[in-house]
Amino acid sequence: MNDFSSSxxxxxxxxxxxxxxxxxxxxxxxxxxxxxALVDINQSLRPELExxxxxxxxxxxxxxxxxxxxxxxxxxxxxxxxxxxxxxxxYDEFLYIYITTPQDELIFRGGDDSFVFDHQALKKSDLANxxxxxxxxxxxxxxxxxxxxxxxxxxxxDHQRDQLTVPVDLTYDGQSYGKVYIGLDxxxxxxxxxxxxxxxxxxxxxxxxxxxxFILAMVMINVSLPIFKFEEILHKQSNSDxxxxxxxxxxxxxxxxxxxxxxxxxxxLQEKYKRLHDRLFSKDVTAARDFEKxxxxxxxxxxxxxxGNQASVIDARIPLFVFSFAEELQKSFMPLYVDELxxxxxxxxxxxxxxxxxxxxxxxxxxxxxxxxxxxxxxxxKKLFLIGLAPAIVGYxxxxxxxxxxxxxxxxxxxxxxxxxxxxxxxxxxxxxxxKENRAKGxxxxxxxxxxxxxxxxxxxxxxxxxxxxHPVFFISAAxxxxxxxxxxxMLSSDVRDEKQTPSVxxxxxxxxxxxxxxxxxxxxxxxxxxxxxxxxTKIVLTGFFYYLIPLYLxxxxxxxxxxxxxxxxxxxxxxxxxxxAARFVDRTQKVKELVIIxxxxxxxxxVVFSYYQTVWxxxxxxxxxxxxxxxxxxPLIAAVMEACEDxxxxxxxxxxxxxxxxxxxxxxxxxxxxxxxxxxxxxAGAMGTLGGFILLITLAMFFIFSRSPSNTEQG
Amino acid sequence: MRLYxxxxxxxxxxxxxxxxLFVFMSYMKYQNIxxxxxxxxxMVVAGSIENVVEHxxxxxxxxxxxxxxxxxxxxxxKLDEGIEEIAVVNTNGKIIYSSKKERVSDIVADTIVQNxxxxxxxxxxxxxxxxxxxxxxxxxxxxxxLGSVVIKYSKAEYNVAVSNIFDQLTFxxxxxxxxxxxxxxxxxxxxxxxxxxxxxxxxxxxxxxxGDLNNKDETTYLSADVKKVRQNQxxxxxxxxxxxxxxxxxxxxxxxx
Numbered sequence: 001m002n003d004f005s006s007s008x009x010x011x012x013x014x015x016x017x018x019x020x021x022x023x024x025x026x027x028x029x030x031x032x033x034x035x036x037a038l039v040d041i042n043q044s045l046r047p048e049l050e051x052x053x054x055x056x057x058x059x060x061x062x063x064x065x066x067x068x069x070x071x072x073x074x075x076x077x078x079x080x081x082x083x084x085x086x087x088x089x090x091y092d093e094f095l096y097i098y099i100t101t102p103q104d105e106l107i108f109r110g111g112d113d114s115f116v117f118d119h120q121a122l123k124k125s126d127l128a129n130x131x132x133x134x135x136x137x138x139x140x141x142x143x144x145x146x147x148x149x150x151x152x153x154x155x156x157x158d159h160q161r162d163q164l165t166v167p168v169d170l171t172y173d174g175q176s177y178g179k180v181y182i183g184l185d186x187x188x189x190x191x192x193x194x195x196x197x198x199x200x201x202x203x204x205x206x207x208x209x210x211x212x213x214f215i216l217a218m219v220m221i222n223v224s225l226p227i228f229k230f231e232e233i234l235h236k237q238s239n240s241d242x243x244x245x246x247x248x249x250x251x252x253x254x255x256x257x258x259x260x261x262x263x264x265x266x267x268x269l270q271e272k273y274k275r276l277h278d279r280l281f282s283k284d285v286t287a288a289r290d291f292e293k294x295x296x297x298x299x300x301x302x303x304x305x306x307x308g309n310q311a312s313v314i315d316a317r318i319p320l321f322v323f324s325f326a327e328e329l330q331k332s333f334m335p336l337y338v339d340e341l342x343x344x345x346x347x348x349x350x351x352x353x354x355x356x357x358x359x360x361x362x363x364x365x366x367x368x369x370x371x372x373x374x375x376x377x378x379x380x381x382k383k384l385f386l387i388g389l390a391p392a393i394v395g396y397x398x399x400x401x402x403x404x405x406x407x408x409x410x411x412x413x414x415x416x417x418x419x420x421x422x423x424x425x426x427x428x429x430x431x432x433x434x435x436k437e438n439r440a441k442g443x444x445x446x447x448x449x450x451x452x453x454x455x456x457x458x459x460x461x462x463x464x465x466x467x468x469x470x471h472p473v474f475f476i477s478a479a480x481x482x483x484x485x486x487x488x489x490x491m492l493s494s495d496v497r498d499e500k501q502t503p504s505v506x507x508x509x510x511x512x513x514x515x516x517x518x519x520x521x522x523x524x525x526x527x528x529x530x531x532x533x534x535x536x537x538t539k540i541v542l543t544g545f546f547y548y549l550i551p552l553y554l555x556x557x558x559x560x561x562x563x564x565x566x567x568x569x570x571x572x573x574x575x576x577x578x579x580x581x582a583a584r585f586v587d588r589t590q591k592v593k594e595l596v597i598i599x600x601x602x603x604x605x606x607x608v609v610f611s612y613y614q615t616v617w618x619x620x621x622x623x624x625x626x627x628x629x630x631x632x633x634x635x636p637l638i639a640a641v642m643e644a645c646e647d648x649x650x651x652x653x654x655x656x657x658x659x660x661x662x663x664x665x666x667x668x669x670x671x672x673x674x675x676x677x678x679x680x681x682x683x684x685a686g687a688m689g690t691l692g693g694f695i696l697l698i699t700l701a702m703f704f705i706f707s708r709s710p711s712n713t714e715q716g
Numbered sequence: 717m718r719l720y721x722x723x724x725x726x727x728x729x730x731x732x733x734x735x736x737l738f739v740f741m742s743y744m745k746y747q748n749i750x751x752x753x754x755x756x757x758x759m760v761v762a763g764s765i766e767n768v769v770e771h772x773x774x775x776x777x778x779x780x781x782x783x784x785x786x787x788x789x790x791x792x793x794k795l796d797e798g799i800e801e802i803a804v805v806n807t808n809g810k811i812i813y814s815s816k817k818e819r820v821s822d823i824v825a826d827t828i829v830q831n832x833x834x835x836x837x838x839x840x841x842x843x844x845x846x847x848x849x850x851x852x853x854x855x856x857x858x859x860x861x862l863g864s865v866v867i868k869y870s871k872a873e874y875n876v877a878v879s880n881i882f883d884q885l886t887f888x889x890x891x892x893x894x895x896x897x898x899x900x901x902x903x904x905x906x907x908x909x910x911x912x913x914x915x916x917x918x919x920x921x922x923x924x925x926x927g928d929l930n931n932k933d934e935t936t937y938l939s940a941d942v943k944k945v946r947q948n949q950x951x952x953x954x955x956x957x958x959x960x961x962x963x964x965x966x967x968x969x970x971x972x973x
Contacts (some may be wrong), residue, residue, distance in 0.1 A: 010914070017907040017908075018723060018904075021727070026731060026734050027901050029735065032955075039887055040888075044746070048753045051796075055761060056760050059764045198957050200742060203738060207734045207737050214730055218726045222726070239944075240924050242948070242949075254717060254912075254915040257919065269949065276956055298952050463742065532725075
């Protein structure tokens with residue numbers, strides 16, 4: 001007996017194998033490429049960094065020569081120490097500067113005095129540098145680069161901090177009178193190269209995430225759909241339905257060959273039947289009518305009707321990823337773009353104006369989402385997705401052509417309308433296609449796609465904008481949004497409808513339904529508890545603690561902007577794998593509310609515990625653990641909210657999701673304000689601890705409410 | 717085309733996409749980093765000129781009367797081979813001193829003037845295809861803007877370095893693509909063995925001669941359906957033949973096949 005037991009089994013097995021193989025090879029190839037790129041970039045950049053020291057030494061040479069021109073002997077130049085100190089302190093990569101005699105005896109020094117002047121070290125560094133330069137042949141180049149790369153790790157290489165450059169000879173009228181040595185800060189150079197390493201690593205992660213989405217789409221088009229099609233035809237024919245199959249043969253692969261066999265045999269039988277029928281009809285009409293009973297029994301004159309709805313989560317996954325990616329491309333530079341177009345408006349401060357487009361974007365999303373939920377029930381998710389693209393694309397093009405702050409505000413609002421519509425239509429689509437048992441898993445896909453798109457879009461957008469400027473990135477976004485539209489057109493099924501929603505939604509009553517839906521839901525204790533004690537607080541923690549407090553706190557502890565950015569990326573990076581694992585656990589055990597409570601408790605607890613350790617590493621760990629906590633909560637929370645509203649027959653699922661998302665936006669607004677107030681009364685650590693305590697308290701309240709109200713499943 | 721080949725092509729396409737994206741992103745990243753490194757090196761030169769100007773003005777000299785500044789600009793230009801011109805401009809963008817004497821009194825390009833006038837930035841960089849302009853805005857003792865030291869840097873050397881990196885990255889990607897395509901073909905072949913078995917069984921069940929329905933070594937979960945389909949086909953043929961033999965007696969030559 002063959003190992004497969006169902007079409008789902010084949011599809012998931014093929015998906016798993018293909019994804020594993022491809023991801024394995026892609027990761028391996030990426031690692032290889034990363035090392036190769038790093039070695040090359042490292043080898044190319046190091047001399048450039050050293051060249052700066054050379055230019056500085058020559059500049060010092062010129063300045064000293066000007067003093068000599070004025071008749072001042074080298075030893076008598078006053079203020080030389082301060083002059084050298086000034087240069088050494090001005091550039092982070094320089095530790096100290098020595099002016100020596102041609103015999104390497106120290107005359108002046110500037111910069112960090114804690115480094116002892118070592119006469120022998122000067123000779124060694126000089127030789128080492130010159131020796132190194134002669135040996136850079138192809139293989140040596142790669143070997144050298146690789147060793148330098150290894151030296152970035154704490155385990156390999158020479159970790160002496162100061163590295164002397166090749167000296168610049170001081171000459172005047174052709175006579176040598178000394179040398180300039182500059183001590184490069186090895187930690188600084190290593191830091192710069194480590195930055196490059198992490199940037200390349202982020203590119204690597206981005207590329208892998210994009211590849212993953214691409215493979216999923218490919219498998220769906222080439223395996224899942226044809227196998228479902230084959231199985232459907234087989235079932236129909238085994239149940240005596242030999243209707244004509246509408247089937248376009250593509251790339252005759254094995255699955256399509258199987259479909260062809262079934263299709264050909266059906267066509268053959270139909271043709272036989274038709275010829276016989278025509279012949280019979282010309283001879284004896286009554287006999288022909290009798291004969292038609294055979295045709296009817298086996299559907300030999302008809303068309304094989306497809307059961308149609310083979311919609312899956314993947315249909316929405318790819319278009320949503322491409323659209324979210326397009327949207328996230330501008331995230332990394334939006335404040336800088338607004339700063340470029342800054343002009344005083346309404347007497348607001350520059351900082352407020354820079355934040356204005358983001359605030360308005362959030363506000364429009366919050367305002368539109370509940371209505372969009374109603375529209376999804378009315379127009380269908382596919383149509384709504386395509387409708388949502390119009391304002392989004394117009395918004396991108398408008399932003400690219402914007403010439404002042406008002407343009408940006410208007411066009412970002414347009415994009416926000418599109419974003420709200422598209423995300424809610426995708427969420428509604430996923431909610432409609434997944435079964436109750438797989439709901440958390442379906443929602444984990446939604447969460448995971450948004451997180452992946454955030455990581456990829458932000459990283460790629462930042463790099464592209466640095467190179468080609470801000471404006472073209474908006475055009476690129478518009479192009480990607482168009483691609484998302486084409487994908488949605490091809491992949492989303494029009495038949496997907498929320499079967500829970502009553503079919504009587506007509507135009508004009510969306511707003512009315514919305515308010516009545518809210519009224520109904522407000523009477524649902526479990527829904528209210530989930531929104532008030534979990535959805536809103538989770539967003540408060542996200543925007544207040546993560547987006548607002550963490551960057552400020554990290555900078556106050558001495559981390560650079562780039563390091564802060566990387567630490568923040570850790571959050572999304574952890575949520576992407578944790579969320580589907582948590583969802584699978586929920587779907588298997590149906591312990592939705594338990595996981596939501598555990599996740600909330602965990603997030604509160606970690607804030608309280610780590611508020612006592614005021615170090616960078618404590619914050620890194622707390623960001624990572626927050627990723628775990630929110631990974632546990634995000635998808636199960638959506639499933640829990642839908643489960644809580646399962647008995648509310650008058651309210652559609654997309655409407656429930658719309659109200660949930662609006663509530664979350666409210667939390668997003670409260671977060672920074674609340675933390676701002678807490679910080680002004682306490683400290684960063686104090687605000688963190690207080691927020692953690694608050695989360696713990698309300699989670700206990702939620703636990704109390706849940707333990708007193710039976711779940712839907714228990715009820716029924 | 718066989719599914720194995722189709723998937724091999726697909727995964728190679730993914731790999732190619734990944735490597736293209738990787739080369740493209742790394743190349744862009746390198747350009748950004750190199751621009752920063754070159755700008756920071758040129759800032760050293762600009763910084764030393766800024767010192768001279770600020771010291772002179774703090775001693776009471778007028779901006780336009782700093783002796784030897786042109787000589788200093790000329791000698792500073794030689795600090796880096798790529799420097800084409802060093803100029804000191806006033807806040808209106810008029811060149812007051814330049815390492816190219818014939819350029820004195822000229823007005824610099826608008827994009828540079830905008831940056832010279834910036835209140836919020838002291839250092840700035842403008843990148844064009846062939847040149848990099850690096851500026852350091854100068855202020856007097858009472859913190860009023862005087863103008864800017866502007867360095868025009870030829871990107872010839874920079875472009876060579878960037879092009880070298882691109883070539884090396886492309887070469888690396890090409891080698892990676894070739895070697896990993898071989899690995900992919902082996903892995904996919906192995907992964908597909910189970911599916912091939914399934915397909916072969918189904919194919920032989922569906923395409924075997926009629927009347928051979930009970931002769932199978934291996935079955936799949938769809939075998940029952942396949943058998944039913946085959947039986948239905950036989951049934952239809954049988955019924956059609958029965959009607960045919962009734963209305964079209966044998967030997968009439970009215971074959972419909």
